[in-house]
Amino acid sequence: MHLDSMKRVVTRTNVYAYAPIDETPFSLGIAIPEAYGTNRIANKIDMHTANIKSYFEEKNWKVHPDWYYCIDNPINSLYERDNNIKTPEEGITFVLDRLSQSTDSAIFVNSRLFPYENKENKVLCDKLLFESLVYDAKVTRLNTGSCDALKGAKLSDPLEKHNFTAEEIFADTHNKAVDEIFYQRAVDYYQIDANAFLFSVPFETHEVLPTYVTASKALFFGSGNKKAPAAVSGVLFNHAKFTDYFFGLTNLCSKVECEGDNCTKGLTNCYLLDNNAFIFVSQIASETGKFIGEIDSNLLKSLVEKNVYKEIEIFDYQAICIQDLNKKSLDNAFEPLKTPFSIFKNIIVWMISRIYTVAVNFMITSFESMLTNAEYYNDYDSDYETHTSGFPKDEKGKPMTPNKTKPYPCDKRFKLYERQKWQSNDPSRGTYKCEDGECEQEYFVKSIENTNLILVVVKSLCQCESKVKISPERIIYGENHDEENCAEKQHFLIKPEKPRIRPNLSCINSHPQNYNENGVEVRQEEPSEILKQFVADIKELLHSKREHVRRIAEKAEAASAEHDFDPKLVFNFFNSKKLYEANENVDTFIKKNVPYLDKIREEEANAIYRDIPVSLNHSAVHIPVNVFNEKPTVMNSIKWSEALLLTFKQNKNTDSDLYWQYFCSNDGFLRLYPAAKWRSPLYMQNPDEDTIPLDLYDCRLRKWYTKAAASPKDVVILLDRSGSMTGQRKEISRNVVVNILESLTEDDFVAILGFNNTVAKIVDCFGNRLVQANKQNIRTFRENLGEMDTNDIANFTQALRDAFDILDEARRNGEGSQCNQAIMLVTDGAPETYKEIFEEYNGPLDQFGQKRVPVRVFTYLIGKEVTDTEEVHQIACHNKGYYTHVANNAEVREQVQLYIPVMSRPIVLSKERPFIYTNVYTDVSSVTFFAYPLVEYLGTPGEYQYMFSFLIYASNIICKTGNS
Secondary structure: OEEOOOOEEOOOOEEEEEEEOOOOOOEEEEEEEOOOOOEEEEEOOOOOOOOHHHHHOOOOOOOEOOOOOEEOOOOOOHHHHOOOOOOHHHHHHHHHHHHHHOOOOEEEEOOOOOOOOOOOOOEEEEHHHHHHHHHHHHHHOOOOOOOOOOOOOOOEOOOOOOOOOOHHHHHHHOOOHHHOHHHHHHHHHHOOOOOOEEEEOOOOHHHOOOOEEEEEEEEEEEEOOEEEEEEEEEEEEEHHHHHHHHHHHHOOOOOHHHOOOEOOEOOEEEEEEOOOOEEEEEOOHHHOOOEHHHHOHHHHHHHHHOOOEEEEEEEEEEEEEEEEOOOOOHHHHOHHHHOHHHHHHHHHHHHHHHHHHHHHHHHHHHHHHHHHOOOOOOOOOOOOOOOOOOOOEOOOOOEOOOOOEEEEEEEEEEEEEEEOOOOOOOOEEEEEEOOOOOOEEEEEEEEOOOEOOEEEEEEOOOOOOOOOOOOOEEOOOOHHHOOOOHHHHOOOOOOOOOOOOOOOOOOOOOOOOOHHHHOEEEEEOOHHHHHHHHHHHHHHHHHHHHHHHHHHHHHHHHHHHHOOOOOOOOOOOOEHHHEOOOOOOHHHHHHHHOOOOEOOOOOEEEHHHOOEEEEOOOOEEEOOOOOOOOOHHHHHHHHHHOOHHHHHHHHHHHOOOOOOEEEEEOOOOEEEEOEEOOOOOHHHOOOOOOOOOOOOOOHHHOHHHHHHHOOOEEEEEEEEOOOOOOOHHHHHHHHHHHHHHHOOOOOOEEEEEEEOOOEEEOOHHHOOOOEEOOHHHHHHHHHHHOOOOOOOOOOHHHHHHHHHHHHHHHHHOOOOOOOEEEEEEEEOOOOOOOHHHHHHHHOOEOOOOOEOOOOEEEEEEEOOOOOOHHHHHHHHHOOOOEEEEEOOHHHHHHHHOOHHHHHOHHHHHHOOOOEEEOOOOOOOOOOOOOOOOOEEEEEOOOOOOEEEEEOOOOOOOOOOOOOO
């Protein structure tokens, strides 16, 4: 596994166990280091002694505010009993006071979720957590008196107000010691050499002076194979002084051979390298902390060949690559030359744009001069600071144009190095040649006893230029590094070719010691038992979250049923896009947003919401740009959904871990709690303060909505490429297909066929089969849609047959979603209804007389002036689908999502309430603070469909098919 920003690696053998979590789509797995992970140091502290409070007399300790150490009677919380308790530490002190007064005032239970029924009005405490806290305080009391904070395990306390948590601030300030790199490296290196100290210096140490050396040693507790890491101790010392001392020792040689040639003079280069091939000491100070491959890659290669280091290849299957949008392909470069009109048009556009740019730059520069150069008198004014552009420059010194790079997912690999265990401490001789093959270098290497360091002495007879850095490189799949190979398009993963071998460890017995005197013992636990406890805790946690969603759903259904529809209803509500914050310039905001302007006076920055100003007393509404907010159905739905505010508040008061709560209506609006100003993603923000960024957010088209609104589906999109689909129709049809793709989720499968007189695949390497609608495949579809040509006439018969064949084959072979199936027909008109084809492929019974699950057919009629509307309409209506007319690009987003309610009919009519869990949710087109996973719930009050969400990890599939 890799450590330290993917620059170090350690070989570790893990044992693992996994199990499903009932009533959820999740399975939980744990991996534990085989050598020591199953051993645990158990504290043997008597919690009922009166002196444990003395361990907490100092004020240099903290606990995390979100963990459950103790709780009081749930009906009468500690905060209601004693308003003086303001912090988690005061809550712990309160419990200690009660224990010191009466050792019988607390009940210690073994469950972190406290299922114990508290009838005696005592404090309930988690036995394991509280014992660990007391033991940490005991063993560190004598050594931390001058420390600002006790940095131990990441602790916390439930004795807190439900509306307060400082999770991020606390975690950033008080790191867990076991998560520190020095701790992990020392514990792992103990398995290689139990007597060794681990030495390290920061990377690129020449950039930070003075440099300090960290020397750490893991302390294991126990005997024989029953050992557990108890602590890591160490020291810091000055690197410069150590270096001087080291090179001073190399000058002590009095032999004749040493004269004129040692580590500080002559042709000899001396290095101390650590166990990951980073330079610990070098004659050149700037080389300290660098990877030895950056200095001499041939030396590194030779050390690997001599088995001093082992080369380990690490794969990153969640990497991000950057596409330079300024670099155009050769085909695109010659695109303007295809027609004379294109040449003429581009010349005119270029000339106009240049004139416009010069004029605008002149006006902006003049205006900036008046504002920023008010104190400027002449060219020799020494107090004047020139105004510089905010755009960064590239390596050639040219200003970088914003929004000209695009990130995309890819796979990467990189090589790391780990020192191998030597069987002998004798120096070893080696040679290597430089890249030119003419000069041969000689070196000696020796292990430094009881350290992770090796000494390398090189007779430098010539200068080798070859260098290599630890940097990831993109994996190009396919033969001959063909970037367009099908394997890459489907994001296939490869397996490491080299197995990771556990080091040949020798048994190191500890010296005799009476361990019980220290109040601890080493216990061996089974991973399966640890897993069982984790599964039970997580199951209970997820169940509590689902209860919040259930309350929102029931309240929404009741409010909808009780509301009387008013076609003339108009009222004021908090529009999240029209809110302004207390620190904003009101006059500037009014210019943008008149006549709608709201201010929530209680809105203030909140640490829970990443310091975004929110109001916990209100909810706000987001309405897409393509939805008229005064439409009667929208106004009535917004009105009755105001009743959800009380439920939102109750959920928040019950569970302080809840962040955002949502309600998305099929009318298009999103109700958001707590209320906050709608923020556009950073990449959309326009530097022009007088222009509002275009907000295309529509909750009905988000993955979490479509996943909850319909079961998984197989979709074949038929795109008309006949000669009539040119110009604007071609562009509209492409946008329709793109929006359909964006509405799909990872649970769906899709294929796209373009047809004129023949039927062709949009992406050749996908073939005539369904592929998963993941981001990689959708991106590939989008890229290839731009290459679509239109000509000839449309052969609907063959296109429909091919679409049905793809769906039928997927169902028979157990491929795809094995749930609902649909055909999306995008065309500017059909000459007939093709009744015979639909009776053959989509009738109630198949060719074997078995009942057939129908394929829904959705039709999108493209263009304003179309004639064959009736046939396209009948194709959809006779096949349980939906007909939509898309006249222009402005209608695309609104019209495309109309298929979702039709696909959800089986779920609605089944009267079931499936909880749908999404994947980790980090969609960049959402609110900037929306980088959280979501879980949704679908209610069914008549004609309405409701989406509710809260913040947890998720992925689940519930299939409902039907003839409705």
